[in-house]
Amino acid sequence: QKEVEQNSGPLSVPEGAIASLNCTYSDRGSQSFFWYRQYSGKSPELIMFIYSNGDKEDGRFTAQLNKASQYVSLLIRDSQPSDSATYLCAVIGGDYKLSFGAGTTVTVRA
Amino acid sequence: DAGVTQSPTHLIKTRGQHVTLRCSPISGHKSVSWYQQVLGQGPQFIFQYYEKEERGRGNFPDRFSARQFPNYSSELNVNALLLGDSALYLCASSGLSGNTIYFGEGSWLTVV
Numbered sequence: 749q750k751e752v753e754q755n756s757g758p759l760s761v762p763e764g765a766i767a768s769l770n771c772t773y774s775d776r777g778s779q780s781f782f783w784y785r786q787y788s789g790k791s792p793e794l795i796m797f798i799y800s801n802g803d804k805e806d807g808r809f810t811a812q813l814n815k816a817s818q819y820v821s822l823l824i825r826d827s828q829p830s831d832s833a834t835y836l837c838a839v840i841g842g843d844y845k846l847s848f849g850a851g852t853t854v855t856v857r858a
Numbered sequence: 859d860a861g862v863t864q865s866p867t868h869l870i871k872t873r874g875q876h877v878t879l880r881c882s883p884i885s886g887h888k889s890v891s892w893y894q895q896v897l898g899q900g901p902q903f904i905f906q907y908y909e910k911e912e913r914g915r916g917n918f919p920d921r922f923s924a925r926q927f928p929n930y931s932s933e934l935n936v937n938a939l940l941l942g943d944s945a946l947y948l949c950a951s952s953g954l955s956g957n958t959i960y961f962g963e964g965s966w967l968t969v970v
Contacts, residue, residue, distance in 0.1 A: 780957055791948055791962060792901065794959065794961075836901075843914055845891070846903060846959060848902075850899055
């Protein structure tokens with residue numbers, strides 16, 4: 749079983765819609781959870797981190813964490829063409845290393 | 859403030875050669891980590907250093923080594939390069955809380 753799994757893409761959404769990205773993790777000791785955006789040919793860019801159960805909002809982005817279900821999600825509201833990218837879920841456990849999912853590619857259709 | 863800086867940005871090496879990649883963390887950050895990302899996959903953890911001490915090592919062969927200097931910059935060395943080492947090598951910098959982990963632009967390594 750992979751440490752971090754993301755819903756397989758690609759995900760195509762119309763401009764203005766909500767994009768929903770999901771991620772599950774296997775290590776119950778995981779402490780912090782991150783979402784990165786990666787444009788083609790570029791390095792990952794930190795969007796949000798969350799470490800407490802519940803929701804965390806930052807602009808058009810909302811991260812949701814449910815430790816009991818070992819599940820973390822990212823919602824992108826009012827999706828824009830500039831949101832078209834690969835979104836990486838990452839998890840840190842007690843070993844201090846970031847474990848990444850394979851990423852979900854999002855395409856926002858104008 | 860400058861972000862995480864990496865050099866070189868692109869390089870081409872021949873099988874069997876050696877490569878050194880360099881990273882300077884964000885000012886004030888004492889932790890540096892290295893990741894390898896091959897096309898279509900998420901980054902894979904290679905090493906983490908904190909205060910010049912190795913704090914973690916991923917599942918990579920001994921051909922991969924790293925170190926951190928007194929000014930918290932770091933270098934990643936890879937010996938006896940293989941074609942499969944062709945990837946984007948990412949350096950990440952984090953502060954004390956570990957909740958803000960930022961990546962540099964990466965070093966694109968092509969082994970031919």
